Every structure is written in structure tokens, then in C-alpha cells.
Amino acid sequence: xxxxxxxxxxxxxVTQQYAFLSHAAVSSLSRRVGNAxxxxxxxxxxxxxxxxxxxxxxxxxxxxxxxxRLINARSSSEIVLTQNTAMxxxxxxxxxxxxxxDNVLVxxxxxxxxxxxxxxxxxxxxxxxxxxxxxxxxxxxxxEQRIDKRTRVIALSTVMFSTGFRNDIEAVGKLCxxxxxxxxxxxxxxxxxxxxxxxxxxxxxxxxxxxxWLMSLPGCGLLYCRQExxxxxxxxxxxxxxxVLDPLNYLDYNFTLQPDAxxxxxxxxxxxxxxxxxxxxxLLQEVGIERISQQIATLVDALLSDLxxxxxVVSGSTAPxxxxxxxxxxxxxxxxLCQRMSKEHVIVTPRGAGVRVAPHFYNTVEEVLxxxxxxxxxxxxxx
Numbered sequence: 001x002x003x004x005x006x007x008x009x010x011x012x013x014v015t016q017q018y019a020f021l022s023h024a025a026v027s028s029l030s031r032r033v034g035n036a037x038x039x040x041x042x043x044x045x046x047x048x049x050x051x052x053x054x055x056x057x058x059x060x061x062x063x064x065x066x067x068x069r070l071i072n073a074r075s076s077s078e079i080v081l082t083q084n085t086a087m088x089x090x091x092x093x094x095x096x097x098x099x100x101x102d103n104v105l106v107x108x109x110x111x112x113x114x115x116x117x118x119x120x121x122x123x124x125x126x127x128x129x130x131x132x133x134x135x136x137x138x139x140x141x142x143x144e145q146r147i148d149k150r151t152r153v154i155a156l157s158t159v160m161f162s163t164g165f166r167n168d169i170e171a172v173g174k175l176c177x178x179x180x181x182x183x184x185x186x187x188x189x190x191x192x193x194x195x196x197x198x199x200x201x202x203x204x205x206x207x208x209x210x211x212x213w214l215m216s217l218p219g220c221g222l223l224y225c226r227q228e229x230x231x232x233x234x235x236x237x238x239x240x241x242x243x244v245l246d247p248l249n250y251l252d253y254n255f256t257l258q259p260d261a262x263x264x265x266x267x268x269x270x271x272x273x274x275x276x277x278x279x280x281x282x283l284l285q286e287v288g289i290e291r292i293s294q295q296i297a298t299l300v301d302a303l304l305s306d307l308x309x310x311x312x313v314v315s316g317s318t319a320p321x322x323x324x325x326x327x328x329x330x331x332x333x334x335x336x337l338c339q340r341m342s343k344e345h346v347i348v349t350p351r352g353a354g355v356r357v358a359p360h361f362y363n364t365v366e367e368v369l370x371x372x373x374x375x376x377x378x379x380x381x382x383x
Contacts, residue, residue, distance in 0.1 A: 005295060008287060009362045019346045019367035024161060024189055024326050024358035027215040029276075036279035037217070037272060056271050063278040067222050070281060070289070071187075071206060072197040077260040080223050081269055085188045086113035087238075088207030088223035089155070091264050092184055093117040094236030096153065100125025104153040105146055109133045111161045113207075114186040118155060126152075136316025137165025140172065153182045158196065159189035162352030163316030164326030166190070173202035182229070188212050192284050193325045193360065194293045204229050210273060213325065213360065216280035220273030225261040240266030292361040296325045299359040303327050303368040310372045315353050330354040331375060340378060346370050 014020045014028035043052050064076035073079060082088045094117075104118040108130045118128040131138070131146050137160050147154075154176055159166050169185060176183035184205045187196055192213035198206055206224040210216035235257065241247055242265040245256045257263040284292065300323055307314060307329055315328040331337060334350035341348055341355075348371065349356045357371050 005287065005291065005361060008283075009364075011283065012362050015362070017345060019363070019370055021357045021359050021363060021367065021371065022347045022349045023193075023213055023215070023360045024351075024356060025349045026211045026218060027213070027360070029217070030215060030280065030283055032283045033216060033276045033279045037276050040272065040275045056274070059278050060269065060274050063274055063281070066278065066281045066285065067224075070191070070196075070285065071224060072199050073224055074199070074227070075260075077262070078224055078227055080225070080261040080264045081274060082207075082221040082223050082264070083219060083270065084113075084221040085186055085207045085209040086117065088205075088221055089114055089184065089186065090117040090120070091223060091236060091238045092205045092207070092225075093121055094238060095233040095264075096182060097232055097234050098124050098126045098152060101127075101150055102152040103127040103129050103148070103150050104155060105129050105131055105143065105151060106155050107131050107133060107138055107157070107160075107167075109136070109160060109162060110155075110157050111186065111188075113188075114155050114157055114184075118153070133160075133163075133165075135165065135322075136160060136163030137322060138167040138172070140168060140175070143172065144175065147179065147181070151179075151181055153184055155184040155186070157186040157189060158191075158194075159324040159326060160316065161189055161326070162328065162356075164314075164324045164328055164356075165316040166194075166322050166324040168321070169196070169203070170201045173200075176204075177202035189326065190324060192281075192289075192292075193296055195289050198224055198226070210277045210280070214277065214280055214284070215360065216277040217273050220270050220277050223261065223264060225264070227260060230260060230263070238264060238266060242267050287361060295361040296359060297323065299363055299365060299368050300325065300327060302365045303357060303359075303371065306369050306372045310376060312372070312375065325358050325360070327357045328352050328354050329357065329371070329375065337375070337378060341371075341374050344370075344374055346374060 011030040020028045064079040067079050068076045106115050131143050173183050182204050185203050187206050187208045191208045204226045210220040211218040243263045312329045331354045334354045338350045
């Protein structure tokens with residue numbers, strides 16, 4: 001870790017007890033988040049709604065602006081805060097103007113949050129087609145072979161949760177843009193760790209949750225809706241009090257939807273989650289996403305080299321362009337191994353074919369090298 005990043009390690013109390021390498025599951029929290037949430041809770045305990053709500057609304061708008069900068073959206077009006085990734089993708093799936101016989105392409109091995117919402121459109125006559133994975137991720141040639149004249153959506157994760165394969169989002173976005181196909185992206189396994197640009201990648205809709213690489217509390221998410229696509233949407237299953245113009249005029253019942261992503265703002269938000277996510281993204285943007293991605297790449301390079309020298313095989317391609325913050329070492333009895341590593345104060349996750357390791361920018365090379373050491377130690381015990 002470079003000296004300019006080292007002082008941020010003190011932001012994470014988990015480092016006092018663990019080598020926490022599980023940011024692809026539910027992340028550890030920074031002091032920055034805790035220091036934002038605690039005063040908010042104390043104020044809610046002591047004050048009344050009308051006094052603190054203006055401050056909450058200000059934080060909510062500030063968070064939407066932070067997210068817009070994080071993904072290079074043109075405006076915060078293209079951002080709506082949601083509960084989680086699945087809710088965001090389900091909102092999009094229910095709102096797209098499908099016709100019977102249309103199809104959606106998803107990648108084999110993708111996370112269910114980016115599969116089930118599309119399967120759920122079968123009642124509208126929409127077919128969900130699976131593109132075979134290659135080396136743990138997307139082969140764009142295989143994707144092109146599956147496209148036909150009724151393909152309306154390509155739905156893809158930036159990073160595969162069970163292999164760590166980083167998909168070529170820009171190439172897929174270009175393909176969608178050229179063919180008039182909606183591009184829906186699940187960014188939960190990279191947002192906060194690697195740069196993403198919704199404009200240059202021609203992303204129409206992007207979803208993510210707060211609890212992984214964004215390092216915030218669970219239960220808060222985001223949805224980006226490209227403004228040009230809003231008028232093409234149909235009223236879906238997800239509308240609420242705040243979805244319409246003049247929403248506080250409760251008894252007017254004027255069902256005129258908001259002209260931007262706010263139409264998916266259903267009502268009372270997860271206020272604590274918003275306060276937490278605002279502080280978490282503030283920290284990430286202070287550090288800088290480019291610096292974060294460089295540090296993660298350094299850690300992943302060291303981990304892959306060490307695992308290879310020890311004879312371990314990893315899931316997915318290890319080509320530099322496909323590396324993410326996730327490495328899955330193929331081992332039997334992954335659940336048992338992860339539990340044993342936890343007792344040695346190293347936190348990893350059982351996923352796919354083995355042990356999933358997912359370091360963030362505040363981790364160290366020494367911490368990731370503990371993974372191989374422990375895997376070897378446990379293997380020797382079985383001889």
C-alpha cells in the first residue's frame with residue numbers, strides 16, 4: 001500500500017481484528033459511515049420529524065449528486081435511490097415496452113438479481129435467453145450469435161460474482177447502441193472499486209446496492225435511468241406517492257408521472273441507509289476511484305501470483321483486462337475452509353467452485369498472502 005493510502009486504513013476498525021477480504025459479500029464499515037449514522041440516530045431519538053426532515057432531504061439530494069459523479073451521469077435527475085439491486089432491475093424490467101415475442105439476453109452464471117426480473121416477464125410473452133459463459137464470463141462473439149431481430153435487452157453484470165471475471169461493458173454497450181437494444185447493467189460487484197462511465201459505455205439503466213464495494217449499510221441501492229429512455233417506458237408495477245408531479249398534494253390524485261428517474265421514487269426512503277451511503281461515497285471519492293482500482297489491482301496481482309506458485313487454480317480468466325477485485329481459488333469443502341480461516345482472523349467467502357477473496361483499497365499485500373498460507377496449512381493437515 002502506498003503511503004498516501006496507508007492512513008485511510010485507520011478508517012476501518014475491522015482491521016484491528018481481521019484481515020477482512022470479503023467485500024464482494026457484505027462489506028466492513030468505515031468510521032466515516034459510523035460517525036455519520038450515529039448523530040443521525042441520536043437526533044431522531046431526540047427531535048421531531050419536521051425539524052430533521054429538511055436536513056435528510058438535503059443529504060438525499062447530495063447523495064444523488066455524488067452518485068451521478070461516480071458513474072458520470074449527466075444529472076442527478078437520472079438517479080433514484082432504491083432498496084437494493086434487485087428492486088432496481090425489477091423496476092426496469094416491469095417498465096420496458098416489451099411486446100409478446102421479444103427476448104432478453106442474460107449471461108449464464110450471472111447473479112439471480114439480474115436473471116429473475118427478466119424471467120418474471122414471461123407473463124408478457126418475453127423470452128429470457130441464456131448466453132453461455134466462456135472462461136467464467138462473457139465472450140462477445142457468443143453474445144452476438146444469440147442476438148436476433150426480437151432481442152430488446154441485454155442484461156449484464158460488470159463483474160461475475162462467482163468467478164471474478166470482469167466483462168467488457170464498453171464493448172457490449174457499443175453493440176447495444178448500434179443495434180438499438182436496451183443495455184441494463186448490474187454494477188454491484190464493481191461500483192466503488194473500478195471506474196464506470198454510463199455515457200461512454202452507452203448504459204441505459206444501471207443498478208447497484210450499497211453493501212459491497214460501496215462499503216455502506218445493506219438496504220439501500222440506486223438506479224440510473226438514461227433520460228432519453230424515460231419517455232419510452234410504460235407505467236410498471238412500481239409507482240407510489242412520490243412518483244407523480246406535485247406528490248405532496250395527496251388528495252389531488254393527479255397520476256402524471258415525474259419526467260425523470262424520480263418516477264421510481266415510491267415514498268418513504270431508507271433514511272439511515274441514505275445517510276450511511278452518502279458518507280461512504282464521500283470517502284471513496286476523497287480517496288479517488290482511480291487510486292482505489294490501482295490498489296485493488298496490486299492486491300489481486302499479488303494474490304494470483306502467490307496462488308499460482310502454490311499450485312492453486314482460480315475460476316475465470318486471469319487476463320488483465322478481465323481481472324476485478326474478486327479471485328476465486330478452486331478448493332473442495334470451501335464452506336469449511338472459510339469457517340476455519342475465520343478462526344485465524346481471515347475473512348473470505350465460499351462461492352462458486354471455491355474460496356472467494358475480495359480485497360478493497362485499505363487491505364495490504366500481507367493480508368492477501370495469508371490466504372495461500374492458510375490454504376496450504378489446512379491442506380497439509382489432511383495428509
